[in-house]
Amino acid sequence: NAGVTQTPKFQVLKTGQSMTLQCAQDMNHEYMSWYRQDPGMGLRLIHYSVGAGITDQGEVPNGYNVSRSTTEDFPLRLLSAAPSQTSVYFCASRGTGGADTQYFGPGTRLTVL
């Protein structure tokens, strides 16, 4: 049971480039989320999904797209990277029970030059 996995661990982009951050979970969780972590700001919700085919925006969605074609995978796409998107990105998943724990992946450290 690998839990929540993220690839890559590190990435450097140039302004204007696009890329996809991968996230997968093997716990059959319906709920998945993407957060970004910036110094002094904690974690902020970017997008989330309540099941395959259903996604919605979080607190800071601009510049990011998501899709959820399977229960296991929840990729995050940066359409045209900007320096303001330099951050550490965490994917998380949890079950549908009210008391279920949210599990976090190890993170992807992204630098946009």
Add this chain to the structure above:
Amino acid sequence: AQSVTQPDIHITVSEGASLELRCNYSYGATPYLFWYVQSPGQGLQLLLKYFSGDTLVQGIKGFEAEFKRSQSSFNLRKPSVHWSDAAEYFCAVAPFFKYIFGTGTRLKVLA
């Protein structure tokens, strides 16, 4: 609006000393409350959570937290800190699964 405040950005304690990390929240109903720990370069690990019932919650690694509705607080405590507890600690409130995190408290432990 829902929010979480962790008033202490940095805390330094000596190994073996007691620890209390503060967390205050703003939420309209009875919240789900969490404490996570993040070691350098790592993801977040759940220490403990409160949903209902007993207001004193026991977690992993010897941590506990007390929910005080009247003070809108959920402070994290540990009676004796170990050097391995040095990390960043995040309090979160969950309107269901859309977690709202505090800005974190970085703990330094002196030998």
